[in-house]
Amino acid sequence: MADKSVKKVVLAYSGGLDTSIILKWLQTEYGAEVITFTADLGQGEEIEPARAKALAAGVKPENIFIEDVREEFVRDFVFPMFRANTVYEGQYLLGTSIARPLIAKKQIEIARKMGADAVSHGATGKGNDQVRFELGYYGLEPDITVIAPWREWNFKSREALLDFAEKHQIQITKDKRGEAPFSVDANLLHSSSEGKVLEDPAVEAPEFVHMRTIAPEDAPDKPTIITIDFEKGDPVAIDGVKMSPATLLTKLNELGRDNGIGRLDLVENRFVGMKSRGVYETPGGTILLAAHRGIESITLDRGAMHLKDELMPKYATLVYNGFWFSPEREMLQAAIDYSQEKVAGQVRVKLYKGNVTVIGRTSPYSLYDQDLVTFEEGKVAYDHRDAGGFIKLNALRLRVLAKRDKRG
Template identity: 75%
Template structure:
């Protein structure tokens, strides 16, 4: 941990919310540090950006960075992850996890640009984000100092925080005067909600928790059909219209939202050791995962496809635990990207009341052969008699084992 009294200038990952506003003022008053704020536009909503700027200005902050990183986020972080079909513990599409290394990357860059000697974040000491922010920062600058106020300050309760905010004229939204019903993190890939009304895993999440989708029960009684086109494993077009990465994911989000797609209620194992319950919504990502697996099904060799599936849990765990910039993640990424060189073509899907249904796939690089799978005359493409020797060879060890069992 850095010696806090030695820190002169800090770049703070700033959302504009109450917690990070309190952190900014705490850094100024308790550490006497000059504060630089960085707010990433990750697609969480434009309404959050200008208020963040105004709040930072009201606290006397001179260097305020607001960067639109949506295209970088999807192109360099989300799409590489989806080439791997990454899902943590089999279901979670890692929407929060994949955003943290990008934020840390910009924190470190801004620290270098402004001459700051530290970066700071608002993650608590109980969660995964503190690990993700800090491991990423150290991987990019081994000498950077990282300040985590939730681990360092002396506030004991929410009341202490609110009193500090009042004492320093920090605006407190009316719904923040008491205990917040749940916390929300959002970006272009997903929204996540956790805490308070969601802490009991037996109690169904209230409908108002959901940020990004209509209820599947309330979705239209009408099928939406789309075609997603892929090139080198990445989606490049919807219904023949090519789009930039962020624009394409945003379009998939709209389609998923309107059809009640992408909801997940999960109890997960945090890296720090505890279990937590979260409600996630990943409408566009859920569609994309189904489509990507479908195009892989006709373009990937069996051995390559199965190896990818074996490696995926490890790859997903690395991202979840904050090791995006680790050599092992980069090694796995190289293997995954190699597998995607011929993953090209179109996938047709139907979207209906929370379901993503694959109805067709085609590719100029397809390994699917009508001549091999047909029940009609295969014209010598496959001699079924060859299967007898194949089975006998593969059955040899099983027959040997069975003979030993019979003797005993």
């Protein structure tokens, strides 16, 4: 039942059919003044039409917020996540998950500025995004009222939603009257497709689903070789050319797209309890992950590297489940960031038909000592005989166990 005490609500608004319906529903059901927020996250679509649609729906000009947040998104969310080499369930680079806390943060900022008492989103009651948005809201503004229309309204079918749209003169494109083949979420890090033609995990995804990459078999027969420079764990230049975070990721996306890199067909475990199948494309992120691990391989101490690898699954789960603004994520981030102080240098990467291969790495902080690892006589003293005692000490408990078992 609508809370009639709500006077102003900040809606995460894309300008698409679903959020246009939600906008009108908030006006009619709550009688609330709606403030719209539309974020340019690098989704590859023109977002300015959202302004005209909001105006047509009766939103005041001063209540329409459209913001280019691409640089903030990459600098403050994507890059910190990649410092941890973050992958969920061994494969997913969390492109959707990492965008939600930024949108939530912006909505709360607008709510404070405009004196709004509620925020709203268009996530359904079956998915993870409702959790991510709302944990973000409450983590930043604990007493905010959250309106989740998909959990509240009485529409029983898509047809009922479309009838509501027609009744309130919300424009419906012809393809919306049929069943959409799949749903898409996109930003500068990735694109995500799920539903409809992708619901059977036994069936290969049609080629038309892929929108960020060419097929690996159609990629050039000649490899592309690039260099990526790092400072404190973050990429700062490609082929020696310094770039801003969003510009650099855009360039990596182009390189990945042209070489068929970054496709993933995944059945994942949602936080809400069900499994779902999604097709993800993360071309630039896939290159970045390989390159970052490459520079870490010569700059991180073994203990620090192995500890990071142990912490990463916990960090990934926190991001996936929506706990970006939690103290445990911030604690892990502090440890990860400390580890990156000397993760600097250059990585040479080969891109070829869907594959990313690190073929060279250099750093002023390199821990790689050729004199230690060479098969030739090195300048640094390493007594091979020392290894015997090392092995015997490590084998001691195994020998004790073996003697006991032999007696038995």
